[in-house]
Amino acid sequence: MPQPAANLGKLPPYLFAEIDRKIAEAKARGVDIISLGVGDPDLPTPAPIVAAMQKAVAEPANHNYPPYHGTEEFRTAATNWMKTRFGVTVDPATEALSLIGSKEGLAHLILAYVNPGDVVLCPSPGYPVYHNYTLLCHGEPYTVPLLAENKFLPDLSKIPADIAKRAKLFFLNYPNNPLGAIIDEAKIKEIVDFCKQHDILLCHDNAYSEMTFDGYKAPSFLSVPGAKDVCIEMFSLSKMYNMTGWRVGFAVGNPDAIKALGTVKNNTDSGVFKAIQHASAVGLNMSEELTKDLNAIYARRRDIFVEGLNKLGWNVPRNEATFYLWVPVPTGMKSVEFVSLLLEKCGVVVPPGTGYGAEGEGYFRVALTVPDERLKEVLARMEKEGVTFTQLAKHSAAV
Numbered sequence: 001m002p003q004p005a006a007n008l009g010k011l012p013p014y015l016f017a018e019i020d021r022k023i024a025e026a027k028a029r030g031v032d033i034i035s036l037g038v039g040d041p042d043l044p045t046p047a048p049i050v051a052a053m054q055k056a057v058a059e060p061a062n063h064n065y066p067p068y069h070g071t072e073e074f075r076t077a078a079t080n081w082m083k084t085r086f087g088v089t090v091d092p093a094t095e096a097l098s099l100i101g102s103k104e105g106l107a108h109l110i111l112a113y114v115n116p117g118d119v120v121l122c123p124s125p126g127y128p129v130y131h132n133y134t135l136l137c138h139g140e141p142y143t144v145p146l147l148a149e150n151k152f153l154p155d156l157s158k159i160p161a162d163i164a165k166r167a168k169l170f171f172l173n174y175p176n177n178p179l180g181a182i183i184d185e186a187k188i189k190e191i192v193d194f195c196k197q198h199d200i201l202l203c204h205d206n207a208y209s210e211m212t213f214d215g216y217k218a219p220s221f222l223s224v225p226g227a228k229d230v231c232i233e234m235f236s237l238s239k240m241y242n243m244t245g246w247r248v249g250f251a252v253g254n255p256d257a258i259k260a261l262g263t264v265k266n267n268t269d270s271g272v273f274k275a276i277q278h279a280s281a282v283g284l285n286m287s288e289e290l291t292k293d294l295n296a297i298y299a300r301r302r303d304i305f306v307e308g309l310n311k312l313g314w315n316v317p318r319n320e321a322t323f324y325l326w327v328p329v330p331t332g333m334k335s336v337e338f339v340s341l342l343l344e345k346c347g348v349v350v351p352p353g354t355g356y357g358a359e360g361e362g363y364f365r366v367a368l369t370v371p372d373e374r375l376k377e378v379l380a381r382m383e384k385e386g387v388t389f390t391q392l393a394k395h396s397a398a399v
């Protein structure tokens, strides 16, 4: 057998490989494992979407190849939603494209833009696709740290001039996975201006725009005047309506970027099953109604878990968005050390912050993707086993 392409060897090891091994061991011992590990909603897809799909799947007109850039019904539902939700005008014919999930769009956008040696600005901590697919495309990922002291926003003044000059693409994601952080319009404007100045395509991954709480509404980057000159935005129905398995999303924004992405896709995939596009359009047309109920559930889980952690010595704020909590490990511990302890003593699985880039050291991520009772069970086990901030923080031993 020939060796796979050398770039495959550059990819970091699979985040959950070591954890998966430990889970298998614990399960073999009969431990009742609770996973707060994967960002995959536990609740079902809303009934109106499922019902629309059931009808559409029986319709022979849906059984052949879909149009490459998406059905007119789906693209129009997406662009109408952009208008009603954000006040953003995008042309369904030239500024919108269906995606087989936004992960597909993110990866193929890199393939569409990156020549060997081109720089891609990748946030860290961040969604691993930006960095890893840049490596697969012979590009050069440049780490833009997202630090607590900057409210997890990029500090553009720290990006060296020669890097900015060589950069082709800049990925950002707010509301953020894994950080749960949000962004305001003034900061988006600063980023748009930076990308205009340096001729960089800005790709905003807006997978969590609808998962917001306490009255907070997340912006579209395209709602900043002039953003469309440099920006493409990816949306996903996965987290919006519990549709991770359906594989559907869309890209909107700069028509040149949409065209380049479409060219890669024409030569790679053949689009999204038309029945799925129809059911997705039904969802988008009643979006607010669907997300309201889901967000109430996530907000309650957040309250339970944040209050519980804070009783165990943490000082975690209440996120206004996403079903993630980004939690510091007890002082003096490493991410992997804490995560292993939590698994061994409590049977609870969370990813270490370092799984999202070296800048994630000192943190772990919690995905609130289990029912209230299981979250309470996690907290009870942590208290019982002494896996608390108060008991593990190194400095507390001296106090």
Ligand SMILES: *Cc1c(COP(=O)(O)O)cnc(C)c1O
Pocket: 039, 100, 101, 102, 103, 104, 127, 173, 177, 205, 207, 235, 236, 237, 238, 239, 244, 247, 248, 249
């Ligand atoms: C889940 C997720 C995606 C991928 O969503 P799909 O549409 O299911 O491919 C993209 N970006 C971020 C940050 C995510 O967390």
